[in-house]
Amino acid sequence: MTASKFQKAIEWIDAENAQDPNTEIHESVSFPKELLYSDRMYAKLMDFYPNASEAVQIAAKAQHICRWKIARESYPMDRVGYLKWREELKKFHAKTTATILEKAGYDEDFIARVSFLIEKKLLKKDEETQLLEDVICLVFLEYYLAPFVEKHDTEKLKNIILKTWNKMSDKGHQAALQISYSPENLQLIKDALGL
Known part of the structure; x- marks a missing residue:
């Protein structure tokens, strides 16, 4: 059986996050930090709302994809710098994920929806955001x-x-x-x- 678009996308997101040089110990095992975060996000989503759409499932997995590539220290260490860093990260996560989804064979509308969610647009107004x-x-x-x-x-x-x-x-x-x-x-x- 060939892997579905969804399976491929999840596998590739995990492969990206597995490259995180930062590690975190969980239950005596060392994990790449963003891979562990991604797994926690997905598990929590399925526990909290098992009927989540495919777009939300992918957005949850990719929420922090490759976060280590844009260091907090590369922006001024004040409130304005922090907010700029967060904005850049959202765009970066959305773009990185869009590339993976395109490769997996998703259409433009689906990719745009996942990007919309990762960038957390219309919070409080959009149910999936x-x-x-x-x-x-x-x-x-x-x-x-x-x-x-x-x-x-x-x-x-x-x-x-x-x-x-x-x-x-x-x-x-x-x-x-x-x-x-x-x-x-x-x-x-x-x-x-x-x-």
Whole structure:
């Protein structure tokens, strides 16, 4: 049986992310950082919304594709620099994914839709963009909040949690409160949200 367009696209996205020189240890195993992130995004999407369209599934997998190629340090280390970096990354992720999808045999409309989602356009207005944003936030809260806590002061953390929360839908909020946090981090979330 020949691989479907979808299988090829996912395989090629994984192959790109597997080249990440940065690693992260998960359950005593070292993974390329963005490959692990991509797997977490996909697993969370299928858990949170199993009926997600093919476009959302690919956008979730490719959310951070080859992120290490545009270093944060290549932009000014201030708020403006950070926002510019984020904007460039969105375009870069969308373009890198579009090239893969073209090679896999997807049509222009489908590729444009995936790019639209990766660039997170019409957040709060487009249901699939919102779904993707919910998944991004859930993955952050489940896997990346704890390392953040070690690096930042309480006020900054509360601000980050509040910003994350404000990007999510009600369904996202319900799922976020089901995540198993450390007692300290759960308290931090409650404090940030005034619960």
